[in-house]
Amino acid sequence: MTLLDLRLQELHNQLSKKELSVTDLVGEAFARIKEHDERVGAYLTLNEEGAHAEAARLDNKLGSDEAKGLLFGLPAGIKDNMVTEGLRTTCASQFLSNYNPIYDATVVTKLKQAETVTIGKLNMDEFAMGGSNENSSFHPVRNPWDLTRVPGGSSGGSAAAVAAGEAYFTLGSDTGGSIRQPASYCGVVGLKPTYGLVSRYGLVAFASSLDQIGPITKNVEDAAYVLQAIAGHDAKDSTSANVDIPDYVSALSGEISGLKIAVPKEYLDGIDPQVKAAVLEALRVLEGLGAEWEEVSLPHTEYAVAAYYLLASSEASSNLSRFDGVRYGVRAEQGGNLLDLYLDSRSQGFGPEVKRRIMLGTYALSSGYYDAYYLKAQKVRTLIKQDFDRTFEKYDVIIGPTAPTTAFQLGSQVDDPLTMYLNDILTIPMSLAGVPAMSVPCGFADGLPVGLQIIGKAFDESTILRVAHAYEAHTDHHKHRPSL
Structure with missing residues (x-):
């Protein structure tokens, strides 16, 4: 047990x-970090000098009214696609x-x-594109539960840092499952909020x-x-939702009697038998707490992966056009003219x-294919x-x-993109729906850890937090830590 294994409330009291x-x-x-991260590889940039200086400043506030915030003084890691003033932000790409x-x-x-206190920037798949954190252009992240396995992606560094006790909490980004899948693989809690609840201003865009x-x-x-702490409307983000933010902590009542749970049959087909057994056991726990569950069908689930990769890749094509070697990032040294500069910079940087x-x-x-692919994918998204x-x-x-299997071996799927993409089959539908x-x-x-995915209505994070907290209170899976 280390200090970073304590609950937030315990740390706050101390x-x-x-x-x-x-x-x-x-x-x-x-x-x-110094003991374990050479093997785990969760961090790309450390803020050691700045973090110690900030800690000394905050220590002067201890015992005063200024130190009453529940996150006060906690060491946090930030995924390396969120810009931080004066602290290198690379998106795990040589381009940046x-x-x-x-x-x-x-x-x-x-x-x-x-x-x-920001202690550093966390490793990820390059520009958040990947499901295993093997696409980082610096070095892969390894799963703290088994260093021969992936931590999931693209927020693999964020999940591995929490699992390894290298940060109290971290921020990740989720486009098609990039918070939830690595949380499942690393045995931690990961939450993708409703689209628009948390500002994207300063997040380097993958698929907007x-x-x-x-x-x-x-x-x-x-x-x-x-x-x-992070939810709320932001005028700097045109997609930010102007909604009331409830007290999420007060929602953790533990009371779920009469709760109605839907279990899609499509989510239980073709998954690892041990994963399925763990999910069914979790449903029995919730049933014992007074909830009711029924099997349902979400018939368009089978089209989610194809629709997602068309839409996300289309938006990525547009968003990444800004990386041309002219305004920021690494510029290719050679290039006889402007087009050569673009070509060489993008070829070397990505x-x-x-x-x-x-x-x-x-x-x-492209012309002639837009209606057949992009537009059709948008229609499937609506369905x-x-x-x-x-x-x-x-x-x-x-x-x-959360995922059809537990964490797989490093290198086992990196040369098979279609198999890699299918690992997101259970997280992509919620991203497409924005829930x-x-x-x-x-x-x-x-x-190896197994993750249970709890999905809610748009802007109803309170309910999924309540259900998750009730389940957690009657199990001890979240208390297990990897032995590094």
């Missing part, structure tokens, strides 16, 4: 009584290997207002109609605290997965959203596995 200092917490985080932003993303600003920022934590209660998706998206948007709308007319939440979903640990299969 800080308030001056039994613990922010410097202690930050020191513990960096000690863990020298990029030092001059402003903070809105979520980073909000964490600073809550007086957390899908990207969302969310927390990765050790338990559900802490996820509620972090979401409370990795193979990013190039693959740019090519796919450009093709889908998938309608599946969720109909289900939520009768049920409070939808529950199923919130979270993964919580629900057991183990051959010693």
Whole structure:
């Protein structure tokens, strides 16, 4: 047990009584990083000098009214696609290997207002494109539960850092499952909020109609605290939703009697038998707490992966056109003219997965193919959203596995993109529909964590947090830690 394994409320109480200092917490985080991260590879850039200076400043506030915030003094890691003023932001790409932003993303600003301490930037799949964190142009991340396996992606560094005790909590981004899948693989809690609930300002865009920022934590209660801090309308983000933000922590009542749960049969077909057994056992736990569940059908699930990769790649093709070697990022040294500069900079700066998706998206948007591919994918997206709308007319939440299997071996799928893409089959539909979903640990299969996915209505994070917290209170899967 380390300091970073304690619940947020426990840490807050000790800080308030001056039994613990922010410097202690930050020191513990960096000690863990120095001990383990050479093998795990969760971080790309550390903020050690700045974090210790911030910790010393916050220690002067301990015991005062200024130190009452529940996130006060907590060491946090930020996925490396959220800009941080003066702290290198690379998106795990050689294209941005020298990029030092001059402003903070809105979520980073909000964490600073809550007086957390940023200890570093976390590894990821390049430009958030991948499901295993093997597409980082610097080095892969390894799963703390088994260093021969992937941590999931693209927020693999964010999930691995929490699992390894290298940060109290982290922020990840989720486009098609990039918070939930690595949370499942690493045995931690990951929450993708409703599209528009958390500002995307300062998040380097992959697919603008899908990207969302969310927390990765050790338990559900802490996820509620972090979401409370980062949610809210932002005039700088044109897609930010202007909705009332409830008290997420007060929703953690533990009461789910009479709750109606839908379990899509499509989510249980073809998954690993041990994963299925863990999910069914979790449903029995919820049933014992007074909830009711029924099997339902979400008939357009089978088309989700194809629709997603057409839409996401099309938006990526558009968003990544800004990386041309002219305005920021690494510029190719040679190039006889402007077109050569573009070609050489993009050829040298982007990795193979990013190039693959740019090519796919450009093709889908090209004249003569737009209607056949992009437009049809948008229509399928509408059908998938309608599946969720109909289900939520009768049920409070939808529950199923987060991923069809546990974490797979490093290198086993990296040369097979179609198989890799299918790992997101259970997380992509919620991203297309824009609804919130979270993964919580629900057991183990051959010693590797299994994630339970809880899906809610748009802007009803309170309900999924309540269900997840009730389940967590009656199980101990979230208390297990990897032995590094």
